[in-house]
Amino acid sequence: MEKPDTTVASLAGATKRYGALTALNGLDLMLHRGELLALLGPNGAGKSTAIGLLLGLVRADAGRVELFGKDPQHIDARRRIGVMLQSAMLPGTLTVAELLRQTMSYYPAPRRQEETVQLAGIADLLQRRYANLSGGQQRRVQFAIALCGRPELLFLDEPTVGMDIDARQKLWIAIRRLVNEGCAVVLTTHYLEEAEALAQRVVVLAKGRVLSEGSVDALRSRVALTRIRCISDLDPEALAQWPHVTRAERDGERLHLHSDAPEKVLRRLLDADPALSELEVRRAGLAEAFTALTHETDSEKEVA
Amino acid sequence: MSVIATAAVPLSAMTPRRVLGAYLEEARSECLRYLRAPAFMLPVILFPTMFYLLFGIVMNNHAGYDAARYLLASYGVFGVMSPGLFGFGVSLAAERDNGLLTLKRALPMPPGAYLLGKMLMAMLAAAVVITLLLLMALVLAHLSLTLPQASQLLLTGMLGVLPFCAMGMAVGVLVKGQGAPGVLNLIYLPMSFLSGLWIPLPMLPALLQHMAPIWPSAHLQQLALSALGIGHTAPWAHVLVLGSYGTAFFLFAVRRLRRAG
Numbered sequence: 324m325e326k327p328d329t330t331v332a333s334l335a336g337a338t339k340r341y342g343a344l345t346a347l348n349g350l351d352l353m354l355h356r357g358e359l360l361a362l363l364g365p366n367g368a369g370k371s372t373a374i375g376l377l378l379g380l381v382r383a384d385a386g387r388v389e390l391f392g393k394d395p396q397h398i399d400a401r402r403r404i405g406v407m408l409q410s411a412m413l414p415g416t417l418t419v420a421e422l423l424r425q426t427m428s429y430y431p432a433p434r435r436q437e438e439t440v441q442l443a444g445i446a447d448l449l450q451r452r453y454a455n456l457s458g459g460q461q462r463r464v465q466f467a468i469a470l471c472g473r474p475e476l477l478f479l480d481e482p483t484v485g486m487d488i489d490a491r492q493k494l495w496i497a498i499r500r501l502v503n504e505g506c507a508v509v510l511t512t513h514y515l516e517e518a519e520a521l522a523q524r525v526v527v528l529a530k531g532r533v534l535s536e537g538s539v540d541a542l543r544s545r546v547a548l549t550r551i552r553c554i555s556d557l558d559p560e561a562l563a564q565w566p567h568v569t570r571a572e573r574d575g576e577r578l579h580l581h582s583d584a585p586e587k588v589l590r591r592l593l594d595a596d597p598a599l600s601e602l603e604v605r606r607a608g609l610a611e612a613f614t615a616l617t618h619e620t621d622s623e624k625e626v627a
Numbered sequence: 628m629s630v631i632a633t634a635a636v637p638l639s640a641m642t643p644r645r646v647l648g649a650y651l652e653e654a655r656s657e658c659l660r661y662l663r664a665p666a667f668m669l670p671v672i673l674f675p676t677m678f679y680l681l682f683g684i685v686m687n688n689h690a691g692y693d694a695a696r697y698l699l700a701s702y703g704v705f706g707v708m709s710p711g712l713f714g715f716g717v718s719l720a721a722e723r724d725n726g727l728l729t730l731k732r733a734l735p736m737p738p739g740a741y742l743l744g745k746m747l748m749a750m751l752a753a754a755v756v757i758t759l760l761l762l763m764a765l766v767l768a769h770l771s772l773t774l775p776q777a778s779q780l781l782l783t784g785m786l787g788v789l790p791f792c793a794m795g796m797a798v799g800v801l802v803k804g805q806g807a808p809g810v811l812n813l814i815y816l817p818m819s820f821l822s823g824l825w826i827p828l829p830m831l832p833a834l835l836q837h838m839a840p841i842w843p844s845a846h847l848q849q850l851a852l853s854a855l856g857i858g859h860t861a862p863w864a865h866v867l868v869l870g871s872y873g874t875a876f877f878l879f880a881v882r883r884l885r886r887a888g
Contacts, residue, residue, distance in 0.1 A: 378733040401735040402641060408733070411726035416663040417656060428652035429735045431641040472735070 329356040331403075331476045331507045332377050332395075336386035339372050339531075346372040348531035349386065354476065359498070359508040361518035364528035365617055370511045373528070374478060377509070378406060391475075402430055405474030407465050409481045415454025419445060419464050422453060423471055430472030442497045443467035444490075458485040466494060476507045483517060495520055515613055529617055543606065548615065549585040552603040553578055555596045565591065577601075650740050657744035658751055661714065671713065671752055675706030676759050678825075684768045693857060699764045700780070700851035701824045703757055704844055707784045708819065710752035711791025712798070712811050715745055719799025720807035742796070749792050750785045757784035772855070779854035787847045790873035794843070796880040818842050843872045 334352040338345070347369045354360055354377075362370050375381035376388045379395030393400040413422055420436075427433040440446050443466050448456060453464065462485050469477055479498070483491040498521055502508055512518055518525055518539070525542050527535040535542055548569070555578050562571040567584040582588045585604055593599060661667050683698035722728040731741055761777050764770040795811065802810050819825060821835055822845035828836055839845040846865040852858045 380729060380732055398735050398737065399641075401733070404733075404735075406730060406733040408726055408730050411730040413727065413730075414656070414660045416660050421656060421659065425652050425656040426734065428645070428649040429737070431645060478733075 330354065331356055332390045334373065334376060334386065334388055337376055337383045337388055338385040339376065339381060340384055345531055350532060352526065352533070354507050354509060356475070356507050357502060357505045358524060359502050359510060359522050361522035361525045362509060362511045362528065363515070363518060363525060363613060368528040369531040370528055374480060374509065374511065378478065403475045405469040405472055405477045407469035407479045407482055409484070411465065413453050413465070416452060418450055418452050420449040422464065423467060426468045427471050432473055434471055434473045439467050439471040442470060442500065444493050459487055459490050462486055463490065470501065474506065476509070477501060479508060479510045481512055482510070483512070483514065527613065527616055535616055549582050550605045551580040551582060551585060551588065553599050554601045555599040557596050646737055649737050650743060653736065653740040653744040654747045657748045661748050661752070667713070668752070671709050672756060672759065674709065675702045675756055676763065678702055678705065679760055679763060684763065695764065695768045695770050696855050696857055697827060697852065699760060699770065700848060700855055703760050703780060703784055703851050704787070704848045705819050705824045706756035706760060707753045707788050707847070708791045708815060708844055710749040710756070711788040712795040712815050713808070714749040714752060715792045715795030716798040716811045717807050718745065719796055720802050720804055723799070724804035746789065746792055749788045753784045753788040754781060757781050776855055780851060783850050783854045787850065787869065790843050790869045790876070793873040793876035793880065797876040800880045800883045818844050822848060824848060843869055
């Protein structure tokens with residue numbers, strides 16, 4: 324007997340070249356039911372190509388691509404996904420209700436319109452023409468179009484670009500609700516706090532390969548880094564020579580330190596300056612971890 | 628390797644009824660979308676009707692009965708070409724550029740629904756143009772037309788738009804974005820002139836007369852003329868030529884679209 328598999332989509336050794344450029348270099352990636360995976364990486368890392376393969380927009384030169392156990396170009400597989408692309412101009416002369424109705428017709432058992440409208444927060448937009456909406460409103464409509472088919476797997480490519488903070492928070496709530504219902508989500512984003520807030524698993528791509536894969540915490544701990552900020556008149560150049568201090572900078576009256584052993588550095592720091600005030604100690608966020616990770620590969624490359 | 632057992636079973640299959648519904652919904656959206664876009668509809672309607680009014684009716688008072696009839700066929704063909712060329716070419720070029728086509732290919736839209744929708748839209752726009760021209764011919768030019776003649780012209784226009792759809796499509800897959808209208812005009816206007824839609828062929832230089840059978844619009848004009856009862860040649864040959872043009876452009880465009888997107 325086979326054990327029930329929760330995989331909804333997978334790339335296995337996927338390779339894609341565009342002329343001399345290798346966009347994906349033997350990429351392995353699994354997506355599971357009810358999981359939100361954030362796909363991160365600098366521009367040109369292969370995120371769009373990976374998504375393009377899973378959506379059946381691009382064909383792999385080598386390796387296997389499966390969507391619900393099928394070729395992504397098979398329409399039955401795509402009937403189970405929803406898509407929000409980074410840039411897609413929907414027909415401007417159609418109303419939001421008409422656009423929804425059109426997309427809902429592609430799916431076997433779409434969500435009820437009221438439910439979609441409520442999830443995406445577009446009740447006030449239904450009768451408006453798409454061209455007359457603001458950028459943020461258009462993004463919300465695109466999100467509604469992505470989820471209206473009751474997909475089991477949702478692709479969200481930079482979903483909150485152009486949204487204000489309030490709209491972004493609402494979208495996050497909606498995404499969490501979908502994940503709770505068992506929908507798998509692939510999220511690509513430039514906003515690392517977005518991945519931090521939503522993702523159960525983060526995959527960092529660089530140069531067409533997986534650089535790091537794991538939970539947000541695991542990714543963060545790969546870069547054992549803590550930031551220390553305080554007001555002090557100690558000399559940053561001297562501090563930079565201390566053991567376990569990886570970086571020391573002055574910004575006005577404030578000092579910024581990076582350390583891989585903050586307890587030791589703090590003890591010495593408080594001794595060195597009894598007048599030190601407004602002390603802040605924070606573990607590195609995803610942003611620092613991400614920068615450190617992608618820089619690592621750059622310097623490896625330079626050495627090699 | 629464990630087979631994806633649970634995930635591969637679809638929760639509910641798409642019924643044939645819903646598939647048909649998707650095709651209809653796509654066609655409906657495509658038609659609504661263009662009928663509401665004045666930038667598309669106005670030139671498509673105004674150019675042939677204004678030309679017909681000016682050259683076919685106002686300036687044609689003393690010319691013979693056959694001239695008004697001849698010009699109805701000519702401007703009918705002129706009017707039918709533009710929804711085909713521009714409706715397909717401009718929108719395809721734009722949608723390849725602005726991400727809509729990519730989104731549609733990622734979404735589970737049934738195969739061909741996108742092209743079928745545009746085709747129906749072009750046929751509808753062609754019907755509107757021919758109907759307006761027919762009304763002008765009957766009311767303003769007092770042309771006597773039988774019902775079969777009028778219906779045959781309408782049918783000729785609605786089907787005759789299809790090879791031009793294929794041509795527009797071929798341009799739309801070659802040119803991306805803003806460049807398409809210019810290229811299409813470079814095809815549309817000279818081809819209209821060279822196939823005798825503006826000035827009757829017998830009045831053009833002999834070389835151009837000999838070249839005329841190259842242009843699909845010249846063949847459609849012959850069909851339009853015979854619809855109005857002044858055809859000189861057997862229609863089936865022209866149908867065959869138009870069909871071949873349409874098929875060739877369509878196959879070329881589909882092949883390229885599959886490969887390049």
